[in-house]
Amino acid sequence: MFFADEASRGLGIELVEHGEGTAVLRMTVTPAMVNGHRIAHGGYLFLLADTAFACACNSHGPVTVAAGADIVFVAPAREGDVLVARAEERARYGRSGIYDVSVRRGGELIAEFRGRSRSVREDTAREAPGTTTKESR
Template sequence: MRRAADMTPQELAEASADAMWAADRASQHLGMVIEHIAPGAARLRMEVTRTMTNGHDNGHGGYIFTLADSAFAFACNSYNAVTVGQQASITYLAPARLGDHLTADAREVSRAGRSGVYDVEVTNQHGTRIALFRGMSRTVRGSYVPD
């Protein structure tokens, strides 16, 4: 295995995502797919299945939050430093429907010291904004790729 010091930032982001994905049973179980990873950014997608709908026959907000939270996690862990969510909030803008293909695009807004701020936009296959999520991260001990 290559050392972190010998990798480009993009290679390090991809290696960190691979290591995280291997242990991320929740995202895998929900059928999420990583479409893009880069330093400070990630894009994940997920289809809304019947078991993800609520009593209004819309996509349950908890699953939408989980998709956004997973994109946030991959974005803030893209620097080979184990990073956890410290706080997050979401605003739902439109309902998701059964069969919708949701995409969560996470991008870094700020990163200083051990703290970061990330915004995630969740859209459906038509480009309709479904939700806006903001997460604050905190770097803890550990890394994904040895130095």
């Protein structure tokens, strides 16, 4: 799924680790990602965390999308900072799941994200280029 995600890859986000219910991604804050306060725009931090969440919740196989998410910004990130987002599954029940993502710069916590996922029926999901569904295998 990550390799078909042009938005995330276009921003230089890298997939570092990926396992069942987990994912680790990395992003360097570029000059285009800072706001008028010269700190990383919160939307980019959310996008990094959301992408880690997406990789973790889609690791089980069925097409899974966000049902909701929120983020708490703890400390500012700045141009040149290398940020690492670590997503971990907290619970899965039926077609729903809860995932937490910590965004860090080195050992310092920058943001905490919680995502709520929902698996969708395969016949309702559209196949993305470069991916496969049961029907296309």
